[in-house]
Amino acid sequence: MRLPLIPVAAARRALALAGVAAGVAVAAPLPAPAADVFTAPQKAGVEKIVHDYLVANPEVIREAIDELKKREDAAELAMREKAVNENGSAITNSANQAVVGNPEGDVTLVEFFDYNCGYCKQSLASVAKLIEGDPKLRVVLKDFPILGPDSVEAAHVATAARMQLSRDKFWEFHKKLLSTRGHIGKAQAVAAAKEVGADMDRLEKDANSAETQAALKEVATLAEQLKFDGTPSWVIGREAIVGGVPYTQLKTKIDNVRKCGKTAC
Numbered sequence: 488m489r490l491p492l493i494p495v496a497a498a499r500r501a502l503a504l505a506g507v508a509a510g511v512a513v514a515a516p517l518p519a520p521a522a523d524v525f526t527a528p529q530k531a532g533v534e535k536i537v538h539d540y541l542v543a544n545p546e547v548i549r550e551a552i553d554e555l556k557k558r559e560d561a562a563e564l565a566m567r568e569k570a571v572n573e574n575g576s577a578i579t580n581s582a583n584q585a586v587v588g589n590p591e592g593d594v595t596l597v598e599f600f601d602y603n604c605g606y607c608k609q610s611l612a613s614v615a616k617l618i619e620g621d622p623k624l625r626v627v628l629k630d631f632p633i634l635g636p637d638s639v640e641a642a643h644v645a646t647a648a649r650m651q652l653s654r655d656k657f658w659e660f661h662k663k664l665l666s667t668r669g670h671i672g673k674a675q676a677v678a679a680a681k682e683v684g685a686d687m688d689r690l691e692k693d694a695n696s697a698e699t700q701a702a703l704k705e706v707a708t709l710a711e712q713l714k715f716d717g718t719p720s721w722v723i724g725r726e727a728i729v730g731g732v733p734y735t736q737l738k739t740k741i742d743n744v745r746k747c748g749k750t751a752c
Contacts, residue, residue: 563714567727570712577709578627578722583702585628585649587658588618592625594744596737597722599631599710602641602664602671604718606731611665613734617741624741628661629706631718637672639703644676646702647693648685659683726750 525533541548571578579595598614600607617624630645632638645664649657664671664679680690693699710720713727721728723737724744740750 564726567713568725570714571722571725571727574709574712577705581705583646583705585654585657585661586625587628587654587661588624588626589622590625590654592623594623594724594741595625595627596741597627597629599629599706599715599718599720600665601630601632601634601638601718602645602667602676603634603638607719608665610719610731611662613732613737615662616734617737621738621741629709630703631706631710631715631720632703633718637670640673641671641676642703643694643699644673644680644690646699647690647696648676648680648683650693650698651686651689652680652683656683660685724748724750 578597596614596617598607598610600610614626618626630642632642641664645661648660652660660679660683663682664676667675667679677687677690681687713720713722715727715729717729719731721732721737723740726740726749743750743752746752
């Protein structure tokens with residue numbers, strides 16, 4: 488059976504774990520004064536033992552890499568949870584955000600999105616279904632434009648629209664713009680705002696305001712602290728998640744937060 492290709496860096500990190508599995512004492516990097524603890528023949532002998540063991544048991548490399556991935560994922564999860572705890576108010580209660588659904592809801596779902604993100608477009612149906620089926624759900628929408636200049640321009644217009652539209656009208660605007668086919672930029676965002684009755688003179692002024700710049704900068708700073716490098720990204724309870732999440736998983740996490748205060752009970 489042919490093994491899948493393994494990234495070189497990951498394979499190197501796996502060698503130490505594999506050496507332990509083989510019963511070989513593989514030394515960690517030593518300070519300069521102790522660099523010659525092993526003679527050249529001894530080093531060659533250790534390397535040969537590890538090499539022969541891995542050739543005979545190649546699955547150990549995959550097991551070691553899987554274990555390393557689990558540890559890295561756990562560390563990343565803990566880091567994100569710490570960032571959520573430290574920035575909770577800015578994540579869920581900032582003045583620079585759109586709130587839809589029930590503003591007094593008992594559970595808050597936060598979405599960081601980009602209007603040109605395909606997965607965000609797919610997630611719109613899930614978010615809409617959650618809002619329609621859960622009268623106690625509060626949803627926070629944070630515009631995180633990372634897919635180019637057009638996304639940034641659309642975000643400026645959307646932020647300006649949020650400043651003047653009612654909650655229901657902004658939700659209508661958001662759905663309309665995110666459902667627009669093709670690439671989305673300033674023109675599409677302005678058209679969507681006009682369709683829902685926005686004041687176009689005020690929209691243009693607010694789109695270029697310092698307040699809009701500050702709002703988008705705040706979201707970008709939060710995303711950096713949460714290590715969000717893609718959209719959609721989510722915060723539910725104390726859990727931060729990157730990537731598309733199916734409706735059933737979102738609903739389960741929301742239900743669990745109500746039940747036990749955590750996304751997984």
